[in-house]
Amino acid sequence: MDKRTDLSGAIASLRDGMTIGVGGWGPRRKPMALIREILRSDLKDLHVVTYGGPEVGMLCAAGKVAKVTYGFVSLDQIPLEPWYRRAREAGTFEVRELDEGMLLLGLRAAAEGVPFAPTRVGLGSAILEINPEIKTVVSPYDAGDVLLAMPALPLDVALIHVSRSDARGNTRTEGNDPYFDDLFAGAAERVIVSTEELVDSLSESDGPDARKSLFHRGVVDMVVHAPLGAHPTLSHGFYGWDMAHLKEYGATAGDAEAWADFVTKYVADGEDSYVAALGGAEAIRNLPIPVF
Amino acid sequence: MSQETEFTLSELMIVAAAEAFRGDGEILVTGIGPLPRIAAGLAKLSFEPGLMMTDGEAYLTEEPVPLGVSRDEVPGFSGWMPYARVFSTLWRGQRHAMVTPVQVDRWAQGNISCLGDFAKPKVQMLGVRGFPGNSISHKNSMLIPAHSKRVFIEGEVDVVCSVGFSDERWPEGMRRPEVQFGRIVTDLCVMDFNGPDHASRVLSLHPGVSFDMVQEATGFPLLAAEGMGETPAPTAEQLEIIRRLDPRDMRAHAVKGNPPGVRQAA
Numbered sequence: 001m002d003k004r005t006d007l008s009g010a011i012a013s014l015r016d017g018m019t020i021g022v023g024g025w026g027p028r029r030k031p032m033a034l035i036r037e038i039l040r041s042d043l044k045d046l047h048v049v050t051y052g053g054p055e056v057g058m059l060c061a062a063g064k065v066a067k068v069t070y071g072f073v074s075l076d077q078i079p080l081e082p083w084y085r086r087a088r089e090a091g092t093f094e095v096r097e098l099d100e101g102m103l104l105l106g107l108r109a110a111a112e113g114v115p116f117a118p119t120r121v122g123l124g125s126a127i128l129e130i131n132p133e134i135k136t137v138v139s140p141y142d143a144g145d146v147l148l149a150m151p152a153l154p155l156d157v158a159l160i161h162v163s164r165s166d167a168r169g170n171t172r173t174e175g176n177d178p179y180f181d182d183l184f185a186g187a188a189e190r191v192i193v194s195t196e197e198l199v200d201s202l203s204e205s206d207g208p209d210a211r212k213s214l215f216h217r218g219v220v221d222m223v224v225h226a227p228l229g230a231h232p233t234l235s236h237g238f239y240g241w242d243m244a245h246l247k248e249y250g251a252t253a254g255d256a257e258a259w260a261d262f263v264t265k266y267v268a269d270g271e272d273s274y275v276a277a278l279g280g281a282e283a284i285r286n287l288p289i290p291v292f
Numbered sequence: 293m294s295q296e297t298e299f300t301l302s303e304l305m306i307v308a309a310a311e312a313f314r315g316d317g318e319i320l321v322t323g324i325g326p327l328p329r330i331a332a333g334l335a336k337l338s339f340e341p342g343l344m345m346t347d348g349e350a351y352l353t354e355e356p357v358p359l360g361v362s363r364d365e366v367p368g369f370s371g372w373m374p375y376a377r378v379f380s381t382l383w384r385g386q387r388h389a390m391v392t393p394v395q396v397d398r399w400a401q402g403n404i405s406c407l408g409d410f411a412k413p414k415v416q417m418l419g420v421r422g423f424p425g426n427s428i429s430h431k432n433s434m435l436i437p438a439h440s441k442r443v444f445i446e447g448e449v450d451v452v453c454s455v456g457f458s459d460e461r462w463p464e465g466m467r468r469p470e471v472q473f474g475r476i477v478t479d480l481c482v483m484d485f486n487g488p489d490h491a492s493r494v495l496s497l498h499p500g501v502s503f504d505m506v507q508e509a510t511g512f513p514l515l516a517a518e519g520m521g522e523t524p525a526p527t528a529e530q531l532e533i534i535r536r537l538d539p540r541d542m543r544a545h546a547v548k549g550n551p552p553g554v555r556q557a558a
Contacts, residue, residue, distance in 0.1 A: 025375070071421070071422075072418065072419050072421050073419065079418060080416065080418060085416045088413055089412070089413055089415070090412075091411060095410075097405065097410075097419050097420055098420070099422060099423070099424040099425045100421055100422045101383070101422065101425040104376070104379060120428050121383070121425035121428060121429070122424045122425070122428075123428060123455070123466070123469075124424075124428060124455035124461045124462060124468075124469075125420070125423070125424035125427070125452050125453060125454070125455050125461075126405070126410070126420070126451045126452040126453065127420065129410075130410045130451065144465065145467050146463075146465070146466045146467065176351060177350040177374040177375055178374060178376070179374075180375070180376070291361065291363060
């Protein structure tokens with residue numbers, strides 16, 4: 001039950017064309033170290049399913065994406081993710097734009113093993129036009145009641161960032177909101193977690209700590225120790241998001257040369273080099289949790 | 293109640309926007325953006341104590357959290373409202389959101405997704421976000437800081453994110469849910485869609501604004517509501533609450549140029 005591996009081991013298990021769910025929410029708790037390892041890899045034609053933050057734009061910038069299914073793609077204080085915007089306007093990838101709640105319903109249907117979830121969400125709006133593959137269904141209990149049938153969103157793999165994990169894949173997630181990490185885990189064939197802290201065993205937690213587990217170890221396949229691995233997104237209990245860095249990244253949008261420079265400066269040489277280029281671990285740990 | 297003579301347009305709009313929540317009772321209220329958020333807090337502190345508000349993230353607070361205030365200064369939380377619970381609450385209709393779409397049409401439909409062809413947008417915006425589910429499930433209001441024909445367009449919005457009163461959007465035989473629309477507060481007036489066949493009406497004009505000015509800035513025909521008057525000026529008490537909810541004066545940046553509440557003659 002030792003599920004530990006490193007970034008390259010985890011990403012080597014992925015294949016071109018896979019459907020990859022990414023946990024977190026916008027610029028919050030994204031498994032960015034795993035995303036950076038994808039940027040360093042030869043992977044391509046990925047289908048990304050997400051409440052999107054910078055991972056969507058970075059994967060677009062690197063040409064890794066064939067399709068994105070999303071409830072939104074935003075950096076919060078930068079409301080529109082800059083590279084995602086460029087890629088959308090250039091029409092370079094296939095889009096499945098969903099109501100935020102429909103994404104939840106699709107993941108839950110996949111987790112429950114049913115083909116679709118009936119809902120009123122999306123009816124009367126452009127959802128059915130911009131997603132022609134989504135259909136309606138008549139209630140078997142009331143022929144006058146037409147519902148939208150949100151298709152299940154099964155994932156080949158989910159990438160999820162957690163606060164603590166042990167080698168068995170027991171995890172703890174700090175923060176005020178679980179977001180939908182539990183549904184991403186449930187909808188996925190395989191789950192890879194990156195973790196701020198790797199501990200020998202989480203088997204002696206007290207109750208309140210054990211309740212910080214969002215999914216059980218039985219769904220976790222790989223554990224990667226990735227301290228500061230959510231940077232530049234927020235990692236509750238550890239560091240805030242890095243808006244200065246996100247702006248530096250955003251300024252490369254649409255400019256292949258600037259993006260290549262950004263990759264050389266931060267990404268290409270691995271995570272140790274990444275942290276050093278940002279001024280060291282202490283500088284990241286001192287990033288304040290933002291105020292709303 | 294004493295009348296204050298000095299107030300800004302954004303403060304007038306906050307007071308008008310707070311009225312959108314009158315009578316809402318014990319529901320989750322979500323003001324997206326500074327003016328709607330201050331307006332929701334003003335309504336809760338003035339006349340709708342039952343409103344449930346979050347700290348901007350996952351906790352409910354009985355005392356509205358002032359804009360830009362550190363979490364350490366929040367006295368405490370009354371409940372938990374993670375996104376999963378937000379969805380289950382909104383799907384049961386127990387919420388009122390105030391939002392700022394980029395385009396609004398005569399059927400009360402709003403667009404925040406993109407401009408132009410969806411497959412290759414001229415301008416990518418935010419995507420549909422929660423608008424489809426919100427608009428079919430619970431009451432929504434809008435706040436528009438720059439009333440113009442670019443916002444209130446002549447035809448249908450490019451991407452129908454929030455549903456409204458367009459018959460063509462509901463095929464025959466489909467049971468049509470009752471769309472609940474509150475009001476629209478702009479920098480010129482207060483509007484709703486409660487005219488005949490959900491026609492858009494002007495409920496009140498801001499001081500110094502004429503009906504013709506509003507019509508001129510709107511791409512579809514408007515009706516003057518019976519008893520259309522002037523949007524009430526903020527009282528001293530209301531201004532005091534607004535300052536408390538927004539100690540750093542973020543409202544000053546919400547309307548271009550931060551003009552006074554009484555429009556000066558051009």
